[in-house]
Amino acid sequence: MEEKSMVVNRLPMKTWNRLNINHKNVTLTNIVKEGPSDTTVSGAFSYRVADSAFDQIETGMGPDMDRFVSENAPEAPAMYVVTPGTKENFVTVTIDYDKMPELPDGSYMNIYRFFVGAGSELSILLDIRGTKPVTGIVDVKILAQEHAKVTLVESKRLSDQVRYLGNTGTDFGAHADFELVHVAFSGKNVYEGATTRLTGEKSTARYDIGYVSSADGDIDQNYLIRFVGKETVGDIISNGVLCGTSRKAFRGTIDFIRGCVGAAGSEKEDVLLMDDTVVNLTSPLILCGEEDVEGEHGATLGRLAEDVLFYLEARGIAKEDAYKMVADGRMASVIRRIPQGALRSELLSLVSEEEISVEA
């Protein structure tokens, strides 16, 4: 067994090292097995081995993770090719780690590659679950041609025994649209990164991210949209709830590359801190090499706003219930972005069951 130390989720532009937000250190072993996968496909697909074009796609977790995936992939990744001009294409995958034996020194890896033809539509759902002490790696790359529409939903329901690494990289052609929904409930260590390159003019991307930490979880995120084509539009919206002694680092970047004339991007992060022992790190970057753009970001971190709490308490709602109500509402707002009705209902019912406490 060989241990590999990696630097993942690098902040696109470094800042003071002592803040511990420039990157995340991760160690994995070279014992990698194919992850569980219960897949349903409907629509107009063909399949072939993923070509080298996917090697050029930048991912959120970065080059170290890409190298690890490439060197340790259980088998050469297959590619879903969506026939140009087709609609109603669906890929639904359930990754349930409880169906696999425990793998204390290794990790389960699932790799997905999608080539989405011009004018076609694709909806991908990855429903990831687990309660056993395992490490799961899910690596997704999407190459979408002009006028394609892609939705990628990644739902994680993980116990505090599971370490999860989710790595996503996408590239979108002209007039193509991408919607990414990341929902995470708990998990011991949840490390995620997603990068979208809006290469073609008037392409768009929207990330909706929602998470509730476990009591002592470690969440590390790196979300990036690069605006390359003219009049591209991208938004990153994150809603989080931190509990217990959990720690979370959010890196969100909108990067306007010179030449992306008329591009517009925004990012917004709201984090509700439920306990006094949480650690929240947030770094929302705007990188700008183009004059004719509009970019903005906003973040609100901390307790429930006084006026909201007052409003709810004035209507007889206890402080603890008020916090839970708002936390549920924030998660629900992300879950409602999920187009698949069954999963959406399932997750919405989970929100109301989730035990979220607040200090009196």
Add this chain to the structure above:
Amino acid sequence: MKEKTQVEDVDRSLYDFRYGYDDEHYYKVDEGLTREIVETISKEKDDPAWMRDFRLKCLDLYYQQKLPNWGPSLEGLNMDDIVTYVRPKSKMTAKWEEVPAEIKETFEKLGIPQAERESLAGVGAQYDSELVYHNMKEEVAAKGVIYSDLESAMKGEYADMIEEHFMKLLTPYDHKFMALHGAVWSGGSFVYVPKGVKVEIPLQSYFRLNAPGAGQFEHTLIIVDEGADLHFIEGCSAPKYNIANLHAGAVELFVAKNARLRYSTIENWSKNMYNLNSKRALIEEGGRMEFVSGSFGSHVSYLYPMTILKGNGSSLEYTGITFAGEGQNLDTGMKVVHIGENTKSIVSSKSISKSGGESTFRSVVQIQNSAKNAKSTTDCASLMLDDKSRSDTIPVMDVRTQDADVGHEAKIGRISDEEIFYLMSRGMSEEEARTMIVSGFADNVSKELPLEYAVEMNNLIRLEMVGSIG
């Protein structure tokens, strides 16, 4: 799409002027950084023993520490080429007429004596490594306010106070250039405002770095005692040379219980300067710190005033503007650490990038677990004036208590065609319209400055905007 016209170079003759520099009228150490040079500086300054030892310890720390692996490139800065100590062969004086003619003319051109007469409680003027003039109005001195050069104060009545505070807030362990500062520091001011004393009009120190290839390492130490109030203004400029100059000053600010300190800076170094300055303030219970910062000059800047809100109910207001033009990479911002309960910080930052200039706003807001009911808001706006420039925003928020409200907003964009059209339809030229819009963008900073400095800042913006039609 609108046609772009040629962007002309900026006329900075108001600040970049220089009179002849000759070795005959100046004493200087050799280029580079060695133990012998540090010992020579210590001897020149007649340091007490503790300071000589401290300098040598800092030199060791300088060699142990690495250059930052973030921020603008420092490739063009070679310490082997930097002269760390240069002084005119004249003594510091409190009489303006005794200042050597050439130096006097420089400061007169910068308007320092006029400002002293009209609007300041005291002035210190540093030329290269040493202060050449220091004076304070009698009525301010009568209140017990101390404003002197740091070296004199170190050997006088306040020696113990200085030893207690000197480089305790900014330490040589902080980063490589703070260690360098500790080894070769020279000049700077010491201010002590006694309990309950309110200094009604500002004190000002002006730093002029005149020698080519030189470094300036002044140390400013300000102690505002309980219930006292002070506005301190710092101005900096230098003539332009083709070789790199270095500024690695240090500013340590101690604000006692219920005291207030406003620290205003208009930094206008020439565009061959590496400005690696450090500022840090420690605020006790109920104290208030106000930073007003205008960064216009230098080739490369690393500048992030830091405030530690230690006492309960202490507060910070930071207002800053950065204007990066051709050949400039200005990495500026702020840091604040909330430790006390009910602490508050309000941060407002503007940056403008033009003619290939790069500006970066870098910040950290840290709310420690002890800072119950802390509140912090940051508002950051960037303006891009052409498609050759860059503007980046790199904030970090580190929140370690539930009981806090932290907000951050940032925007980036350009001057809209509609705004230009509106002003041009009322008879302005395009250049006038753009200058007016940029001045308006910087309005929140100029409003925080005394009138004459606001005028200077607007003049700088006007100079930078010459030929900016795009």
